[in-house]
Amino acid sequence: MDQTDIQQVSQQDTAQPDVIEALAQVFGPAGILTSPEDCARYASDQSGLHGTPPLAVIRPASVHDVSEAMAICSRYRIGVVPQVGRTGLSGGACSPQGTVVLSTERMTGIIELDRDAMTLTAWAGTPLETVQEAAREAGLDYPVDIGARGSATIGGTIATNAGGIRVLQHGMTRANVLGLEAVLADGAVVSRLSKTVKDNSGFDLKHMFIGSEGTLGIVTRAVLQLRRHVPQSALALFALPDHAAALKCLTAARQRFGSRITAFEGMWPDYWDFVCHKTSLATSRLDGRYGFYLLIEVEAEGPESEAELEAFFADLFEADLAQDGVLAKSISEMRALWQVREAVGEVDDDFGHHINFDIGVSPSALGGFCDAADILLADMPEALGVIKVGHVGDGNVHLLVAHDGSHAAEESIEAAIYGLLRDWDGAVTAEHGIGRIKARWMDHSRSPQELALMRGLKAQMDPQGILNPGALFDQI
Amino acid sequence: MDQTDIQQVSQQDTAQPDVIEALAQVFGPAGILTSPEDCARYASDQSGLHGTPPLAVIRPASVHDVSEAMAICSRYRIGVVPQVGRTGLSGGACSPQGTVVLSTERMTGIIELDRDAMTLTAWAGTPLETVQEAAREAGLDYPVDIGARGSATIGGTIATNAGGIRVLQHGMTRANVLGLEAVLADGAVVSRLSKTVKDNSGFDLKHMFIGSEGTLGIVTRAVLQLRRHVPQSALALFALPDHAAALKCLTAARQRFGSRITAFEGMWPDYWDFVCHKTSLATSRLDGRYGFYLLIEVEAEGPESEAELEAFFADLFEADLAQDGVLAKSISEMRALWQVREAVGEVDDDFGHHINFDIGVSPSALGGFCDAADILLADMPEALGVIKVGHVGDGNVHLLVAHDGSHAAEESIEAAIYGLLRDWDGAVTAEHGIGRIKARWMDHSRSPQELALMRGLKAQMDPQGILNPGALFDQI
Structure with a gap:
């Protein structure tokens, strides 16, 4: 995606000096940034889309602060772009002209880890990696994992329903959030930070906020479901004739390993060749050229898991599904195999x-x-x-x-x-996510009836259209 | 729950003859029932709440029929109670006075089973058991399971987000639905019957309908996520000093068996004693009286799983967590142990x-x-x-x-x-579910802000309040 300037969305220019003054009075110097340099830093995410520097950056330190900020912005009808890590790839955190950014970066840290309930409660601004590490220290795991784990935050991963390489086993972010707190467009705080797993008492409101990219509310805190930590895994790279064989391997792997499959990643030959050409990562791994490359990782209950993967390969080979394969015999070999798959990040630039x-x-x-x-x-x-x-x-x-x-x-x-x-x-x-870059293509996935219902829900929850204007809904 | 007559909710009495006539013209004799006997049969579910016989029972045969029925009822502002199996325990399918019942019982059957994608697409009126059996025939599993599986249907289990005994492993119904089609209050059809697993293109609308008990739309079709079928399992009954020990067992079991735990069911001594007293199911199982009884079932990869459970028991015994235990050695012993847990259905009457x-x-x-x-x-x-x-x-x-x-x-x-x-x-x-029986207690689980948001969403999607009036929202 090439760099493009963002279109103008909010046009309440006359109200701008007033709203900044109102916000400054409440938040003081630590809570609001207004210098051109500061504002420029918060204008864009990693999508390549160029946002317009916001009028101000609000940095609330509490749920009450977020509520107050939204009440003020609502009064002045000023668009608010919720933001933290700015690692998004769709422009969902890029600020259109005439808006303010609300960053939850000061609302950070782990509030509680409950080993019995296997839950972790955290502030929205907590980096994903911090949560993963805290879980790991307790012998548990928070399975949502993406490359940007160091900068991406819990709030951002929830707002975008982040995926990653472990979706197959534990689902996307949506499947790993138990409780949620969000602030609505008018400043109302909707809080359900419960560790209750089963709850059919009315609509499950958290799903309104998960994946809605800040257009319906601003996530402030969340209760996350942790999983048991499996310290070991076995990893293999298989060379196959084509994607159809990979699909058959998937069925066979599910039969054999069930929910122990932690990753099932595919590389088409065009990708493999490009990585071989541009880096030294892949060349030495396999001789010959194949129709499809598969990386399969399974939880290892013990050393026999490598043997299990070997036996699995032997069966696939016999069935003419796999033509060659490499089993990682050490941590460094595992890392090397993963690097081929993750080289997409480097290849991207080349x-x-x-x-x-x-x-x-x-x-x-x-x-x-x-x-x-x-x-x-x-x-x-x-x-x-x-x-x-x-x-x-x-x-x-x-x-x-x-x-x-x-x-x-x-x-x-x-x-x-x-x-x-x-x-x-x-x-x-x-x-x-849709963000601002793909908003105009959404009708290629969604029917007019679905889009009408989405717009209706948006109009109900944010009648002035001040929450992340221009995201998801092209030019509300 | 004792039998109680349902309160009057809908009061558009003057429009009643007209709406029945309008519906009869469209649906004909097979599509609409109006005799007092027929209407009486559709008035209530298994909650003990007595519904008032509906003005008519609409039995659509297609999505188009449902849409047309809703358009007519919307025009006449007549309340519609969606219904199929009537196995609910909260009165969600009981008809208040002056409403019509819409039963999807004729919209039944499996539309497609995709072995590669491990999905099954079915009509809302398909019994849960029919779906389970079709999945099983394909070597797969639909893991949502409740006692009423023979009568409860896919539409009903989705509308109520049914749970059951396998939630621990595969989540409630919500976690097992990939795609959904629903008809809104005004007859609009919102359809997303896609087998796409990962989809962040806008709001995930299916979560609006799952668990909202027919108050936001009528489910007509669904794409369900199947799981691999594990033919064998190992089952044990443990006697423990108290619930705290059961919690420690849960942590230990998760460490040892991970996601292979299929059930982890608890019985307090009051329940156990009552079952012993009323039936012959439990008495012979264990000598002595204990503080807590635990039924644990795990997927068996082979015959060694029984040994695994035995070893697990030995560890618990050594740690003073388990005081006695029984391992099921045959299918009939497994059934006998399950009967103790499932006796709650019989005990209920006693x-x-x-x-x-x-x-x-x-x-x-x-x-x-x-x-x-x-x-x-x-x-x-x-x-x-x-x-x-x-x-x-x-x-x-x-x-x-x-x-x-x-x-x-x-x-x-x-x-x-x-x-x-x-x-x-x-x-x-x-x-x-909340249904009609627990509507007045919902504020004991949900905050005023949550309830306000729920009411706002309901008002947006069903402004006339004609979808399942009186359910969830006490007297809209």
């Missing part, structure tokens, strides 16, 4: 101008969709190259398409891929 | 007038809550007896309190238990 699609389809349709996309793109002179890597077990492919950097090429490729996706009943974003 | 509480708290708080409830009830002459049985791993206890059948006793016991629950941050219903 690939020139490109669009990074984050497509979700049914796991059984992933191969078909990718084949169709290849055929489509082969006929498009503006598509200069394609590499594909993804979460095979989840039906999620990151499809990178290179182009010449022109707006026309970008537009044409996006229209082609999202147009194709419509026929496959898929998601224009599986895990990165 | 217990005389009583309230069956369905309390949810944090798993770590369950023992404390039950102790506090015992102390509270011991001081209340109107509480004639208490028995407690439940899902220890989920923090869900079914607490049965006997009384003399008077309204005053019932009222006083409910006020005491729900009052206590408020201090424990729990749920007035963990799995049975």
Whole structure:
């Protein structure tokens, strides 16, 4: 995604000096930043989209502060962009002109860890990695894991329903949140920080806030469900004839390992070759060229798990599903294999101008969709190259398409891929979120009736449209 | 719960003949029932609450039919009670005066089973058991399981977010639904029958309908996530000193068996003694009297799983956590052990007038809550007896309190238990749902801000209040 300036969304210019003054009176110097340098730092996330520096950055230190900030912004009808780690890839944290940023960065830290209930309660501004480490110290695990774990926060991962490599086993963020507290557009605090696992007493309101990208409320605290920590795992790389074989491997792996599969990641040959070409990570791993590469990781109950993976490979080999394979025999070998998969981060920079699609389809349709996309793109002179890597077990492919950097090429490729996706009943974003970049493509995943219901819910909960204006809903 | 007549909710009496005529014109004799006998059959569920026979029973045969029915009822402002299996325990399917029942009983059957994606798409009226059997035939499993599986349907289990004994491993119904189609109050069809696992393209609307008990829309079809079928399991009954020991066993079991634990069910001595007294199921199982009884079931990867459970018991015994135990050595022994736990259904009838509480708290708080409830009830002459049985791993206890059948006793016991629950941050219903019976207690689990948000969402999606009037929201 090339850098683009964000469009103007909020236009309450006359109210601006007043609202800043009202906020400054409440929050004082530590709670509000207004210098051009400070504001510029909070304008954008990692999507490549350029936000306009906000009028001010509000840095509340408590739920009460957030509530007060929202009440003031609501009174002045000023748009509020909720923000913390700014690691998003869809522009959901980029500020449009005439808005303020509300950063929960001062609301950080772990409030409680309950070993019996296996829960951890934390402030929204707590980095994901801090939560993972606290869980680990208690012999437990918080299974949501993404590359940006050091900067991404609990609030941000909840607002975007973050995915990552362990979705297959424990689901996305949504599946790992037990309780939630959020502040609504008018400053009302809706709090349910309960550790109750089973609760059918009325609507499960937390799902309104999870994945709604700050458009319905600002997450302030959360109760997270921890899992047992399995210290060891076994990892193998398999070379297969094609994606269809990978799907058969998935079924076989599920039969054999059940919920012990922690990762099932796929690399198409275009990706593998590109990584071989650009880095030294992959070349030495396998001889020959194959139709598909699979990284499979399973929880290891003991040393016999490596043997289990070996036996699994032998069965696949016999069934003509796997053609070659490597079993990691040490921690460093495991790391090396994972680096091939994670090289997508580095490759990203080497690939020139490109669009990074984050497509979700049914796991059984992933191969078909990718084949169709290849055929489509082969006929498009503006598509200069394609590499594909993804979460095979989840039906999620990151499809990178290179182009010449022109707006026309970008537009044409996006229209082609999202147009194709419509026929496959898929998601224009599986895990990165809609943000501001993909808002105009949402109708390729969602029906007019779904969009109307979403807009109705948004209008009900945020009638002035001040919560993250321009995110999800293109130009409310 | 004693039988009580339902209050009048809908009062559009003048419109009644017109709406029935309008519906009859569209649906014809097969699609609408109006005889007093037919209407009486559809008035109530299994809660003990007596509904008023509906004005008519609409039996749509398609999504289009449901849409048309809602459009007509919306035009005439007539309340609609969605219904299929009528197995609910909270009166959610009981019809208030002046309403029509909409039964999806003719919209039944399995539409597709996708082995690769491990999904099953079914009509709302399909019995749960039919889905379980179809999954089983494909070597898979639909893990939602409740006693009423033969009559309860997919639509009903989704509308109520049904729980059951396998929640610990696979979550409640909410965690097992991938895609959903629902008809809104005005007849709009919101359809997302996608098998896409990861989808962050906008609000996840299905969570609005799951567990909202028909107050926001009528579920017509669903895509369910299947799981691998594990044909064998190992089962043991442990006798423990108290609930605190059960909690320690849970932690130890999680460390040892991880997600292979399929059930972790607890019986307090009051329950155990009652079952011994009333039936012959429990007496022969264990000698002596203990402070707590635990049924633990784990997926068996092979015959060694029984040995695993035996070794687990030995460790618990050594740590003074378990005092006695029985390991099921055959299918019939497993069945016999399960019967002790499931005898709550029979005991129910033998217990005389009583309230069956369905309390949810944090798993770590369950023992404390039950102790506090015992102390509270011991001081209340109107509480004639208490028995407690439940899902220890989920923090869900079914607490049965006997009384003399008077309204005053019932009222006083409910006020005491729900009052206590408020201090424990729990749920007035963990799995049975609010329905009509618990609507007035919802504020004991939910804050005024949560209730206001729920009412706002209801007003947005059903401004006339015609969807299941009186359910969840006491007298909208």
